[in-house]
Amino acid sequence: MRIGVLGTGNMADALATHWVRAGHEVTIGGRDAEKAKRLAMRIGGSAKPAGLRGAAEFGQVVLVALPFDAGAAVARELRAALDCKVLLDCSNPLGPGFRLLTEGGASAAQQLAAAAPGAHVVKAFNLCHEDVWRMRPPVFDGRPLAVPVCGDDDASLARVRELVRDTGCMPIVGGGLERAGLLEAAAALFIALWVEEGADVQAIAPPLAYAAGPTPSPKGG
Secondary structure (H helix, E strand, C coil): CCCECCCCCCCHHHHHHHHHHCEEEEEEEEECHHHHHHHHHHHHHCCEEEHHHHHHCCCCCEEEECCHHHHHHHHHHHHHHCCEEEECCCCCEEEEHHHHCCCCCCCCCHHHHHHCCCEEECCCCCCCHHHHHHCCCCCCCCECCEEEEECCCCHHHHHHHHHHEEEEECEEEEHHHHHHHHHHHHHHHHHHHHHHCCCCHHHCCCHHHHHHCCCCCCCCC
């Protein structure tokens, strides 16, 4: 698969490294040509540097690894290059105090979709710190990390699920793109609990067998 990466930061580094190791062709795009070149050299393998437009034109899947306040503007600028492509959004629209900046409005993923209406936007990879995505693989207590994936186009979802598996994780159906805001809100809650309270977020939810309440014990004998 050909993957274009918009951005040269930590998420771009972590995810692109997995995908190069899995045999995909990756082009790292940045406004700063020197940063793109350094990141491509650090990743090695098939990774090549380019500008933002070059990465968008190259990829069948284009990862938007940019700050929330830059993503939609860049997508709007590159909208023609993104037509009919998978636009993969991993951003979290968080402000001071881990406040959700999109509260009451369109999610970050929906804003990307509005900025590049010819693209197929998929939300994934937003619930963990970049160092988790650097793990080979992210496995905890013997279970691969589960990654919710939200989007509306079946072919695009299939491509992103493949990329999730290439990181050593397990993709799970997150629903349509209208549910991307729920993933972003979950990230805001989780990060606040981790950072401010030191809480073990993994302990919040019961095992699947108890999701609808404990199963009543059979009566009689």
